Amino acid sequence: SLAKRKSPGFMAPLRRHSSMESGVLKRHSTGVLRTPGRAHAEPDERERAGSKENEQPQPAGVDPALAKNILQEIVLPREGVSWDDIAGLEEAKATLREIVILPSLRPEIFTGLRAPPRGLLLFGPPGTGKTLLARAVAAEANATFFSVSASTLTSKMFGDGEKLVRALFGVAAQRQPSVVFIDEIDSILTARSSSEHEASRRLKTEFLVQFDGVLSASSQQRVLVMGATNRPQELDDAAIRRLTKRIYIPLPSNGARAALVANLMCKQGKELPAAELRAVAQMTDGYSGSDLANLCKEAAMGPVRELGARIYDATVEQIREIGLADFQSGLRVIRPSVRPETLAQYEAWNAQLGASF
Numbered sequence: 001s002l003a004k005r006k007s008p009g010f011m012a013p014l015r016r017h018s019s020m021e022s023g024v025l026k027r028h029s030t031g032v033l034r035t036p037g038r039a040h041a042e043p044d045e046r047e048r049a050g051s052k053e054n055e056q057p058q059p060a061g062v063d064p065a066l067a068k069n070i071l072q073e074i075v076l077p078r079e080g081v082s083w084d085d086i087a088g089l090e091e092a093k094a095t096l097r098e099i100v101i102l103p104s105l106r107p108e109i110f111t112g113l114r115a116p117p118r119g120l121l122l123f124g125p126p127g128t129g130k131t132l133l134a135r136a137v138a139a140e141a142n143a144t145f146f147s148v149s150a151s152t153l154t155s156k157m158f159g160d161g162e163k164l165v166r167a168l169f170g171v172a173a174q175r176q177p178s179v180v181f182i183d184e185i186d187s188i189l190t191a192r193s194s195s196e197h198e199a200s201r202r203l204k205t206e207f208l209v210q211f212d213g214v215l216s217a218s219s220q221q222r223v224l225v226m227g228a229t230n231r232p233q234e235l236d237d238a239a240i241r242r243l244t245k246r247i248y249i250p251l252p253s254n255g256a257r258a259a260l261v262a263n264l265m266c267k268q269g270k271e272l273p274a275a276e277l278r279a280v281a282q283m284t285d286g287y288s289g290s291d292l293a294n295l296c297k298e299a300a301m302g303p304v305r306e307l308g309a310r311i312y313d314a315t316v317e318q319i320r321e322i323g324l325a326d327f328q329s330g331l332r333v334i335r336p337s338v339r340p341e342t343l344a345q346y347e348a349w350n351a352q353l354g355a356s357f
């Protein structure tokens with residue numbers, strides 16, 4: 001059973017179920033959907049899985065210390081981000097559910113023609129929620145989720161990048177179903193071959209070899225490579241071909257901006273009146289999700305700055321509420337980070353190579 005392959009760390013934190021399962025079915029640790037009464041693994045079941053875990057052989061040809069390092073440093077915990085924390089991006093969420101989460105929960109349905117793609121790309125401007133989406137997938141999918149940024153692979157932290165790539169895929173194959181998420185994937189799979197150093201060329205070659213291993217594996221093998229990039233135009237044809245599903249993660253729409261601001265304000269214990277929320281959303285056309293998060297932080301400082309020297313003895317209750325005016329002055333400080341001409345490039349790339357919904 002799948003439970004045998006999971007380490008105790010992945011077994012234990014069985015958290016909330018997704019809105020997708022709408023309270024009717026909950027995920028069981030074995031990947032089987034159960035009714036709510038059976039939602040949690042019995043403790044003895046976890047222990048059994050844990051002891052099996054210890055007997056697990058190391059993947060062939062992988063340095064055990066490196067494999068251990070990968071499991072400690074690169075595997076994301078099944079917690080953290082929920083779908084509801086991510087504003088907008090409905091199509092991207094639906095696609096990720098269909099090609100990553102559901103196949104991991106119901107592998108028996110997703111076979112043959114329904115077999116999910118094995119290479120997936122999230123692309124779009126920086127700060128639009130690509131990493132958040134990956135983390136939400138990690139939380140929902142019944143899969144071991146390896147998350148590494150290309151700069152880690154190219155840095156010396158883990159020693160030889162090529163060896164790390166090989167070990168990463170080795171451990172991923174052993175712990176499947178697995179998702180290997182590579183942030184800034186463009187810096188490994190760049191098209192600018194003339195300026196490539198020998199070391200980065202070797203890293204790229206090794207990555208492609210491993211990726212091809214995933215693509216050509218039998219249908220029982222369940223490893224997905226998921227990349228994210230702010231620079232899709234840097235990817236060469238070899239990379240594009242392998243990343244079969246390419247999903248555009250755009251700047252937030254008007255509605256998503258309102259949802260994002262409402263969500264952050266709510267976490268601060270403040271509900272902005274609907275009219276103010278609409279006004280903020282309208283004023284922030286062109287802002288990315290992270291620009292908006294910065295704007296909210298700036299706006300939240302407004303009432304505090306107003307206190308002046310009183311900050312030293314004011315009680316928390318005496319601080320006035322955050323309002324529209326704070327956002328208006330925040331807008332002068334926090335400017336949108338994505339230029340319109342850059343946006344046009346993403347849209348052109350998407351029109352040519354992205355999945356349309």
Ligand code: ADP
Pocket residue numbers: 085086087088089125126127128129130131132133228252260288289290291293
């Ligand atoms: P990317 O990977 O696309 O560069 P991230 O996912 O790292 O961007 O987002 C950076 C930060 O911006 C997040 O931590 C979050 O605060 C905010 N953010 C970006 N997009 C969204 C979104 N769609 N919903 C909620 N928060 C967002």
